[in-house]
Amino acid sequence: MTHRGVEKLQALVRIPTVSHRDRSLVDVGVFDAFLAELATQFPLLHERLEPTPVDTHGLLFHWPGRSADRPVVLMAHLDVVPVDDEERWTHPPFGAEIHDGAVWGRGTLDDKGQLVAACEAVETLLEQDFVPAQDVWLSFGCNEEVSGDAAPLAVAELERRGVRPWFVLDEGGAIAAEAFPGVAAPIGVIGVTEKGVTSLELRVEGRGGHASTPARNGPTARLARAITRLDRHQMSASTPEPTVELLRRLAPHASAALRPLMANAGRLGPLLTRVLIAAGPEPAAMTRTTFAITTLSGSPALNVIASTARAGVNVRIMVGDTVASVLEHVRRTIDDDQVRVSVVDQHEPSPVSPMDEAFGLLEATIREVFPDAVPAPYVMMAATDSRFFTRICTRVYRFAPFRMTKAQRESIHAYDEHLGVDAFVDGVRWYQRLIERIPE
Ligand SMILES: [Zn+2]
Numbered sequence: 001m002t003h004r005g006v007e008k009l010q011a012l013v014r015i016p017t018v019s020h021r022d023r024s025l026v027d028v029g030v031f032d033a034f035l036a037e038l039a040t041q042f043p044l045l046h047e048r049l050e051p052t053p054v055d056t057h058g059l060l061f062h063w064p065g066r067s068a069d070r071p072v073v074l075m076a077h078l079d080v081v082p083v084d085d086e087e088r089w090t091h092p093p094f095g096a097e098i099h100d101g102a103v104w105g106r107g108t109l110d111d112k113g114q115l116v117a118a119c120e121a122v123e124t125l126l127e128q129d130f131v132p133a134q135d136v137w138l139s140f141g142c143n144e145e146v147s148g149d150a151a152p153l154a155v156a157e158l159e160r161r162g163v164r165p166w167f168v169l170d171e172g173g174a175i176a177a178e179a180f181p182g183v184a185a186p187i188g189v190i191g192v193t194e195k196g197v198t199s200l201e202l203r204v205e206g207r208g209g210h211a212s213t214p215a216r217n218g219p220t221a222r223l224a225r226a227i228t229r230l231d232r233h234q235m236s237a238s239t240p241e242p243t244v245e246l247l248r249r250l251a252p253h254a255s256a257a258l259r260p261l262m263a264n265a266g267r268l269g270p271l272l273t274r275v276l277i278a279a280g281p282e283p284a285a286m287t288r289t290t291f292a293i294t295t296l297s298g299s300p301a302l303n304v305i306a307s308t309a310r311a312g313v314n315v316r317i318m319v320g321d322t323v324a325s326v327l328e329h330v331r332r333t334i335d336d337d338q339v340r341v342s343v344v345d346q347h348e349p350s351p352v353s354p355m356d357e358a359f360g361l362l363e364a365t366i367r368e369v370f371p372d373a374v375p376a377p378y379v380m381m382a383a384t385d386s387r388f389f390t391r392i393c394t395r396v397y398r399f400a401p402f403r404m405t406k407a408q409r410e411s412i413h414a415y416d417e418h419l420g421v422d423a424f425v426d427g428v429r430w431y432q433r434l435i436e437r438i439p440e
Pocket residue numbers: 077110111144171
């Protein structure tokens with residue numbers, strides 16, 4: 001017999017809640033249908049937890065506990081990214097069909113699986129008249145994928161009610177198999193900080209004109225020089241404490257060749273950082289702020305010299321650097337006052353959450369439900385809605401309690417996204433145990 005939660009997940013994955021930066025493109029009816037289906041699937045949750053609407057289709061649920069001293073916030077988001085390559089999917093992206101022991105569809109991993117697992121755990125506990133030791137809040141965003149306002153508005157609502165969360169849990173890490181070369185055990189990675197995502201524009205203006213009479217060092221050449229300078233000169237690198245701790249924890253599970261390096265990660269300092277940089281772009285990104293030149297534009301015609309040349313730069317800011325230090329580095333490196341640098345949007349890196357009692361609770365619950373996994377902290381490269389909660393909470397953790405293979409992690413925002421049925425059921429149990437274990 002399938003777990004009843006699986007059918008709920010299927011029903012909700014079938015509703016294509018695709019968010020858009022341009023609000024006029026959002027299909028409001030689809031989001032309305034999702035919220036109606038959620039209320040049908042989780043009647044007790046809606047009856048007893050007084051949902052507060054947030055933004056257009058976000059929800060904030062409040063479950064009063066025996067104490068309100070150390071409230072806990074469990075987050076997820078109900079919107080998904082669009083499907084633009086349907087022909088590559090093995091099964092229909094909004095079909096939520098079960099094949100090979102998994103539910104297939106957009107949003108199963110990111111992030112409806114997490115949302116439904118949390119709801120199902122709460123619904124089950126409500127049926128048993130369970131009362132948590134502390135207040136539990138569920139905060140579900142509706143525009144995470146487009147950096148919308150639901151999360152900052154949820155933070156404002158909690159602030160208005162005087163809620164200072166003990167800890168916040170959002171998407172991010174997972175029970176990741178094949179995550180580290182030479183380590184066979186799955187790693188229960190919990191994000192304790194995330195890089196800041198900031199976008200810059202480089203712009204050079206000049207005379208333009210006819211392509212038959214070009215002058216040297218025009219806007220495109222100056223822009224190209226700025227780009228290559230930026231590409232050659234990185235900001236300083238170091239290995240942040242969560243990465244050192246991750247390596248230390250993995251050391252006993254690593255191959256004999258890597259074990260000494262990992263076990264002594266804390267003492268190796270610059271040597272370790274050099275090893276990570278040499279190991280490829282992914283490990284290198286763990287050590288420093290990265291700059292990716294993304295958009296480029298110049299002249300629209302082959303025989304016209306550009307009067308304006310532009311490049312977009314996507315910057316992922318490492319903990320320790322700031323938007324201001326990034327701008328200083330960019331200006332100094334480019335060293336050309338004709339290249340104008342402007343900030344398109346900016347987010348500082350999130351502060352590092354402590355590994356104290358709250359982290360220990362997540363860790364202990366991972367050990368109980370996934371005994372083969374090694375719980376460990378890590379620095380997230382991607383951005384989540386939880387970054388907004390760092391304003392009201394020092395303990396913000398990013399973890400979804402699902403076993404995921406490498407292929408599954410790569411399917412997020414791509415094609416063939418699927419969540420194992422057993423993995424989902426384990427996830428429901430993890431949330432249930434987490435809530436039961438919240439201390440007085
Ligand atoms: Zn997500």
